[in-house]
Amino acid sequence: MAWSTRELADLAGTTVKAIRLYHERGLLDEPLRRSNGYKQYEVSHLVSLLRIRRLTELGFPLSAIDAVRGGGDASPAALRELDAELAASIERQLKARSAIAAILRDGTAADAPVGFESLGPRLSDADSSLIHIYTQLYTQEAMTDLRKMVEAEDPGAAGAEFDALPADADEETRQRVAEQLAPDIARHLTDHPWLTSPGDRLARSEEVTRQMFSDAIVELYNPAQLDVIRRASLAALAMLDQAPAADTPD
Secondary structure, eight states: OOBOHHHHHHHHTSOHHHHHHHHHTTSSOOOEEOTTSOEEBOHHHHHHHHHHHHHHHHTOOGGGHHHHTTSOTTHHHHHHHHHHHHHHHHHHHHHHHHHHHHHHHHTOOTTOOTTOGGGGGGSOHHHHHHHHHHHHHBOHHHHHHHHHHHHHSOOSHHHHHHHTOOTTOOHHHHHHHHHHHHHHHHHHHHHOGGGGSOGGGBSSOHHHHHHHHHHHHHHHSOHHHHHHHHHHHHHHHHHHHHSOOOOOOO
16 A cells, blocks of 8 residues: 555645655655655555654654654653653643633733733823833742732822823822832831842843833933922931931830
């Protein structure tokens, strides 16, 4: 019994294109040809093709087929390496599914920062953009703390007013919004002292972090919002300076 390329592809559940690729890679032996030039595939070719398909279905790349088929010495190590890659891939997929579930549940934008999917509706576009940049500047531990800060903030009128603040907001409005935001900032500084000296929470150098942060907030927030951030930060530091020192044991 001899088969044509198309017949072999049909028997093996693959395509003529795949068979030609396997020939090019040297994975499948070339068959004899009839007098008319047509290929004559035999049982050995079908078995080889089915073995190749089995290994590719497991996840082996074509470059590894020769090393693992037939149960050679390299097979156990290659299988363990592939298993580790599959485990990592499954973990990434599970995380992606969890994120997608949170996005669908909370109506968040699909491009919400990683880890902040459920908080998306509370973030302005500028805040979300800044958090995306933070993911490149800070460690995972720091990002976990930043998430806690967003969760702890009061999503009330002050935040909404800050987000909607026009660039030409008057002095009174700026000061009022700053005073409303200051307690949250003071609490963050108390709960997470590393904010004033990030040190080992940085994923990049202090110089790069400082420059990226400076460039980001200037571009993402308007002049009035930047002024409010400055005022609120100064007010928060003043609140901490005026706070009574914690009692120490005798």
